[in-house]
Amino acid sequence: QVQLVESGGGLVQPGGSLTLSCAASGFTTDYSAIGWFRQAPGKEREGVSCIMSSDGSTYYAGSVEGRFTISRDNAKNTVYLQMNSLKPEDTAAYYCAAGIATMCTPLPEEYDYWGQGTQVTVSS
Numbered sequence: 788q789v790q791l792v793e794s795g796g797g798l799v800q801p802g803g804s805l806t807l808s809c810a811a812s813g814f815t816t817d818y819s820a821i822g823w824f825r826q827a828p829g830k831e832r833e834g835v836s837c838i839m840s841s842d843g844s845t846y847y848a849g850s851v852e853g854r855f856t857i858s859r860d861n862a863k864n865t866v867y868l869q870m871n872s873l874k875p876e877d878t879a880a881y882y883c884a885a886g887i888a889t890m891c892t893p894l895p896e897e898y899d900y901w902g903q904g905t906q907v908t909v910s911s
């Protein structure tokens with residue numbers, strides 16, 4: 788059974804940092820892209836970042852570039868999202884997703900498997 792489990796969310800003050808983890812298991816086919824998405828109440832799901840298993844290439848949304856860093860630990864089947872300089876507008880439920888793709892994409896419809904999400908709240 789395919790599972791993606793996110794962890795690491797929480798409440799943090801503006802300017803603070805959090806690291807999200809996405810642990811993957813149960814894949815019987817190769818998946819090439821792991822993406823992080825977020826969704827705030829009343830807003831559409833937004834592609835935040837992505838990393839390719841083939842060459843480690845990455846994608847960042849303009850709103851997070853320079854503040855967020857995506858990385859992976861293949862031995863642990865885990866992908867991380869280091870989030871620094873957090874802003875109130877980063878508040879959202881964060882999801883990781885896996886898909887078969889030739890390059891990173893921020894489009895949710897390109898991903899086949901999704902985790903249940905972890906809440907990130909940035910507030911003083």
